[in-house]
Amino acid sequence: xxxxxxxxxxxxxxxxxxxMEERCRQNRLSLTVQRRxxxxxxxxxxxxxxxxxxxxxxxxxxxxxxxxxxxxxxxxFVQLGLAKKISNPEAKARFDADTSRHHHAACxxxxxxxxxxxxxxxxxxxxxxxxxxxxxxDCSVVAVGxxxxxxxxxxxxxSFKFN
Numbered sequence: 001x002x003x004x005x006x007x008x009x010x011x012x013x014x015x016x017x018x019x020m021e022e023r024c025r026q027n028r029l030s031l032t033v034q035r036r037x038x039x040x041x042x043x044x045x046x047x048x049x050x051x052x053x054x055x056x057x058x059x060x061x062x063x064x065x066x067x068x069x070x071x072x073x074x075x076x077f078v079q080l081g082l083a084k085k086i087s088n089p090e091a092k093a094r095f096d097a098d099t100s101r102h103h104h105a106a107c108x109x110x111x112x113x114x115x116x117x118x119x120x121x122x123x124x125x126x127x128x129x130x131x132x133x134x135x136x137x138d139c140s141v142v143a144v145g146x147x148x149x150x151x152x153x154x155x156x157x158x159s160f161k162f163n
Contacts, residue, residue: 009044016043016082016097023080037062038073042083043097048104048113050092086113087142103141109150116143 020039024031037058042049049057055070074095077083086094086104094113096104103116 048094105143107147
């Protein structure tokens with residue numbers, strides 16, 4: 001990673017940790033090593049990891065950390081607005097430290113998830129839609145298909161059927 005990009009990544013992680021500290025204090029939650037380590041790991045990734053992937057990445061750094069702890073901490077981050085839970089076709093929860101409005105594309109073959117800039121998909125006017133009084137405060141689109149690597153395998157002959 002180029003030095004400038006490395007510096008930007010470090011600043012991003014540092015700002016996420018400061019925000020976590022602030023939100024934990026506001027909600028009277030302990031500032032634990034587990035929370036900090038999990039947030040640092042999540043913030044350093046762009047692959048939208050599952051809880052199991054984060055657990056595998058940090059288990060050597062935190063003695064005795066459990067999968068359950070990782071799941072609970074990630075759910076706490078979602079509640080505190082520090083992460084988003086992403087829906088995807090494989091039905092495994094994936095997490096994203098980038099809480100800005102953006103969308104995702106998910107590959108049904110390799111399970112890769114990538115970001116799509118919110119500007120590339122026109123905003124859906126949910127405020128004007130008749131949603132039976134439902135107050136919408138966020139919207140996320142997940143495009144499901146095959147990534148370019150999986151499409152090129154087998155000459156793009158893979159086909160998936162969704163009901």
